[in-house]
Amino acid sequence: MKTKNKLLLEVQNLSISFGGLKAVDEVTFKVHEGEIVSIIGPNGAGKTTIFNLLTGIYKSDSGKVVFDGEEIQNRTPQEIVKAGIARTFQNIRLFKEMRVIENVLTGMHINTDYNFVDLLFRTKKFRTIEKEKTLKAIEILDSIGLADKISDYPSNLPYGDQRRLEIARAIATDAKIIILDEPAAGMNPQESEELLQFIKTLVQKGYTILLIEHDMSVVMNVSDRIYVIDHGRKVAEGLPEEIANNKLVIEAYLGKEVEDCA
Numbered sequence: 001m002k003t004k005n006k007l008l009l010e011v012q013n014l015s016i017s018f019g020g021l022k023a024v025d026e027v028t029f030k031v032h033e034g035e036i037v038s039i040i041g042p043n044g045a046g047k048t049t050i051f052n053l054l055t056g057i058y059k060s061d062s063g064k065v066v067f068d069g070e071e072i073q074n075r076t077p078q079e080i081v082k083a084g085i086a087r088t089f090q091n092i093r094l095f096k097e098m099r100v101i102e103n104v105l106t107g108m109h110i111n112t113d114y115n116f117v118d119l120l121f122r123t124k125k126f127r128t129i130e131k132e133k134t135l136k137a138i139e140i141l142d143s144i145g146l147a148d149k150i151s152d153y154p155s156n157l158p159y160g161d162q163r164r165l166e167i168a169r170a171i172a173t174d175a176k177i178i179i180l181d182e183p184a185a186g187m188n189p190q191e192s193e194e195l196l197q198f199i200k201t202l203v204q205k206g207y208t209i210l211l212i213e214h215d216m217s218v219v220m221n222v223s224d225r226i227y228v229i230d231h232g233r234k235v236a237e238g239l240p241e242e243i244a245n246n247k248l249v250i251e252a253y254l255g256k257e258v259e260d261c262a
């Protein structure tokens, strides 16, 4: 466990209701720098809603999100990306009409510091920054194993590569933490295994990962710590082996699945 590292994300008593439904109910958790932390729970438990709260898509009814020492619960999605939180989505969201490299470049525009005049007149500053960004995008694609596909369109890529590309775009924002919403969804076992290795390399490169995943072989093999959510509430937390052996969790959610991969 890497809990001695700096606290990067602290979620305190976060809540949101939709009509009468408490989708997220007083949820509290922490992520330290360099950790891989997973959130698991049954369908409809509130996991994606937590991610939507962290990324500013939803505004919480109450509670706090402290990221890198600053409260961010009232910020816009764009401000939150700028602060250093990037995400991928359950259903891949790539720009289909853009090439692979252009998809990565869109991730960088959030931090671009040329102005409209630079853009309009293609000034030296504009050209220098664009060149640097392109080189950086190639570097990211190379590190992710997509260097030979920079000119392809996303729809021509295998499913696993599309997932990688989405992660590449998140990395391109200069994120400190990358939050992945079911990255193994729809993957075959070999693609899941490759993804698992890939997530581990991200951490070696200094990223921190917050993960929602239903594939228990991925969760149990990659996570430093796991939080279990059910009906909007945190019902358990611990190391993978603690979660795998938690009777309540096994009965409520994991069932036989976890015995197969623990």
Ligand SMILES: Nc1ncnc2c1ncn2[C@@H]1O[C@H](COP(=O)(O)OP(=O)(O)OP(=O)(O)O)[C@@H](O)[C@H]1O
Pocket (backbone or CB within 6 Å): 018, 021, 023, 041, 042, 043, 044, 045, 046, 047, 048, 049, 050
């Ligand atoms: N915008 C919304 N309006 C109304 N209800 C919502 C909204 N977003 C989420 N919910 C409800 O909140 C609950 C939690 O949904 P959420 O998508 O967070 O679950 P989840 O744990 O991510 O599920 P899954 O594993 O199936 O993706 C569900 O009952 C869902 O219908």
